Structure formats: structure tokens, C-alpha cells
Amino acid sequence: MPNPTPAPTPLEPFPRLGEALGLELWVKRDDLYPSSGGGNKARKMLRILEEAERAGSNALVTTGGIGSNHGRVTALEAARRGWSCWLILHGDADSLRRPMGNLLLMILSGARIEVVEPSAVGPAMEAAVAALRAQGRRPFEIPGGGHCLAGAQSYQAAGAELDRQCREMDFDPEVVLLASGTGTTQAGIVAGLADAGRAARVIGISIARRNPRGRAIVLEAYRELTDVQGRSEREASEARRIEFRDEWVGEGYGKASTAVHAAVRRAAAHGLVLDPTYTGKAVHALEEMRREGEIARGTRTLFWHTGGLLNLMAEDVIATGGDRR
Ligand SMILES: Cc1ncc(COP(=O)(O)O)c(C=O)c1O
Numbered sequence: 001m002p003n004p005t006p007a008p009t010p011l012e013p014f015p016r017l018g019e020a021l022g023l024e025l026w027v028k029r030d031d032l033y034p035s036s037g038g039g040n041k042a043r044k045m046l047r048i049l050e051e052a053e054r055a056g057s058n059a060l061v062t063t064g065g066i067g068s069n070h071g072r073v074t075a076l077e078a079a080r081r082g083w084s085c086w087l088i089l090h091g092d093a094d095s096l097r098r099p100m101g102n103l104l105l106m107i108l109s110g111a112r113i114e115v116v117e118p119s120a121v122g123p124a125m126e127a128a129v130a131a132l133r134a135q136g137r138r139p140f141e142i143p144g145g146g147h148c149l150a151g152a153q154s155y156q157a158a159g160a161e162l163d164r165q166c167r168e169m170d171f172d173p174e175v176v177l178l179a180s181g182t183g184t185t186q187a188g189i190v191a192g193l194a195d196a197g198r199a200a201r202v203i204g205i206s207i208a209r210r211n212p213r214g215r216a217i218v219l220e221a222y223r224e225l226t227d228v229q230g231r232s233e234r235e236a237s238e239a240r241r242i243e244f245r246d247e248w249v250g251e252g253y254g255k256a257s258t259a260v261h262a263a264v265r266r267a268a269a270h271g272l273v274l275d276p277t278y279t280g281k282a283v284h285a286l287e288e289m290r291r292e293g294e295i296a297r298g299t300r301t302l303f304w305h306t307g308g309l310l311n312l313m314a315e316d317v318i319a320t321g322g323d324r325r
Pocket of ligand 1: 039040069070145179180182183184185278
């Protein structure tokens with residue numbers, strides 16, 4: 001099945017929220033990416049599936065947390081094609097009793113789901129691939145989070161997409177900020193903006209990993225991109241632009257503080273829907289960086305919205321808030 005090339009996601013000003021934050025705020029709406037529920041994982045997946053299709057695959061195997069956006073997108077794209085899908089998930093297996101959000105969609109898609117300890121993911125993936133082969137299927141293994149070259153390339157192309165939109169709409173961001181996990185999205189954006197000659201500071205807000213490892217992984221993904229392009233001579237200066245910030249990780253992946261919940265509520269009250277696992281952490285960081293003066297008042301800021309609505313639908317972000325705002 002040929003993959004249609006989706007239209008660019010919108011680039012939109014958010015003046016009311018911007019005023020509340022003290023910024024000129026625009027949002028790149030990858031939460032509205034038009035396939036399989038949207039988000040950055042959907043954008044990455046379409047590029048990854050081009051590879052799977054070239055390889056003649058008819059089954060997908062991947063891994064992620066039990067509420068993984070990547071797992072949801074993989075499951076739905078496989079179902080759309082009539083392919084088998086085997087998901088090796090880690091996290092609280094009790095969620096299977098009352099599935100919500102992404103997990104609900106993984107189940108509805110018909111994917112086979114196995115919940116294992118994080119340390120058992122590798123062997124379980126290998127076993128799934130072997131079992132599918134034994135059934136006569138041609139499985140394609142996707143790294144967790146879509147963390148691979150094709151995933152990064154999809155965001156390099158998205159950087160070019162943003163550049164075109166910025167020129168059309170006469171917006172020149174000084175800061176681009178996003179939630180960063182495996183870092184492929186960030187690496188691609190840094191490369192895409194560098195290709196376009198844009199000097200914006202790109203800030204990845206870690207949702208799980210700590211430095212120095214977190215930044216090193218983004219850098220590795222970035223180097224893989226530049227190696228493919230054979231432009232390592234530019235690499236040294238651009239690599240300095242990889243800014244991966246771990247101060248807002250809190251208690252770790254999927255664990256949102258009351259401050260993150262409050263940021264989610266505040267943004268929603270200004271018409272921007274965030275989630276507690278990814279984008280809420282990022283905007284909470286943006287609020288703090290602005291408040292503490294690290295980002296100056298009036299800075300032309302692009303928030304790259306990477307999705308996560310289904311994570312919001314699986315978590316109570318109201319219980320922690322006194323006045324619900
Ligand atoms: C909504 C959302 N935002 C951001 C990220 C981070 O993307 P990456 O893994 O490419 O850094 C993820 C990853 O799961 C995500 O689901």
C-alpha cells in the first residue's frame with residue numbers, strides 16, 4: 001500500500017497563552033498529525049513503514065511502555081495494512097484490566113500484547129520475531145519509540161517543513177522547545193533547522209533520561225543523520241546546539257508532579273491541550289525558564305507539540321489541583 005504524504009501540520013500563533021507566559025508563542029501542531037491518532041510517533045512511523053514495505057514485511061514487532069504512543073501507532077498502522085503486530089510492553093500489567101488511552105487502542109487494533117519486565121524486553125522481542133517467522137510471516141522489528149535513522153529523518157524533513165511555514169507566515173523563532181524522550185525527534189529537528197540555516201536555540205526537555213546519557217543519545221542520533229549526509233565537517237559546530245535538559249524529569253517516566261498537572265490545566269484553560277507524560281513536562285519547564293529569566297520576556301518561541309492526548313485521557317490531572325486551574 002503506498003503511503004500518502006500527509007499535508008504539513010499547522011503552525012499556529014497562541015497569543016493568549018503567549019501573553020500569560022510572557023512570550024510570543026507559536027505552536028507546531030504535530031498533535032494533529034493526520035494518521036493513527038497523531039503525534040510525533042505517527043510522523044516517524046510513516047517513514048519507518050516505507051522501509052518495512054521495501055523489505056516486503058507483513059508483521060511489526062516493537063516495544064514501549066504500557067501507555068506508549070509509539071505502541072498505539074504501530075498497532076493501528078499494522079491493522080490498517082492487515083499485518084500482524086506483536087507489542088512487548090513494560091509497566092503496570094494491572095492497566096490491562098481497565099485499559100484506557102493508548103493501551104485501549106492497542107487492544108482494539110487486535111495487536112498481540114505481552115507485558116514483561118524492562119530487563120526482559122530484548123529476549124521477548126527476539127522470541128516474537130522468531131515466532132512470527134515460524135508462522136510464515138515476515139516481521140519487521142522497530143526499535144522502541146521509533147528510535148532509528150528513518151525516525152530521525154522524518155523530523156529532519158519536518159524541520160524543512162517548519163522552515164517553509166515560518167517564511168510564509170513571517171515568524172522567525174528564537175527558541176524551539178519540545179518534549180524529548182529517545183531524542184530522535186530532537187536530533188531531526190536540529191538537523192532540519194541547521195539545513196535551513198536557522199539559528200534558533202532548540203531545547204529538548206527530557207521526560208525520562210538524565211544527563212550525560214540523555215544528551216549523548218540525542219547526539220548519537222544526530223551524528224547518524226549527518227554521517228548519512230556526508231557532512232561531518234559541519235557536525236562539530238552544530239553538535240553544540242544539542243541542548244537536552246533533565247531538570248524537569250521529576251520522579252521519572254510517566255510520573256508527573258502536581259506542578260506538571262497544574263501546567264496541563266493552565267494550558268488547557270488557554271485552549272492548548274497537553275498531557276502529563278510529555279508535553280506537560282515540557283511546558284512546565286518553559287514556564288519555569290521564563291519565570292527565572294533564562295528565556296527573556298517576549299522571546300519568539302515555538303513550542304513543538306508532539307501529541308499525547310491519549311496519555312491525558314489515561315490520567316487524572318484534576319485530583320491534584322486545589323482550584324482546578
Ligand atoms: C507525545 C510525545 N512527545 C514526545 C516524545 C519524545 O519523542 P522522542 O522519543 O523522539 O524523543 C514522545 C515519545 O514517546 C511522545 O509520545
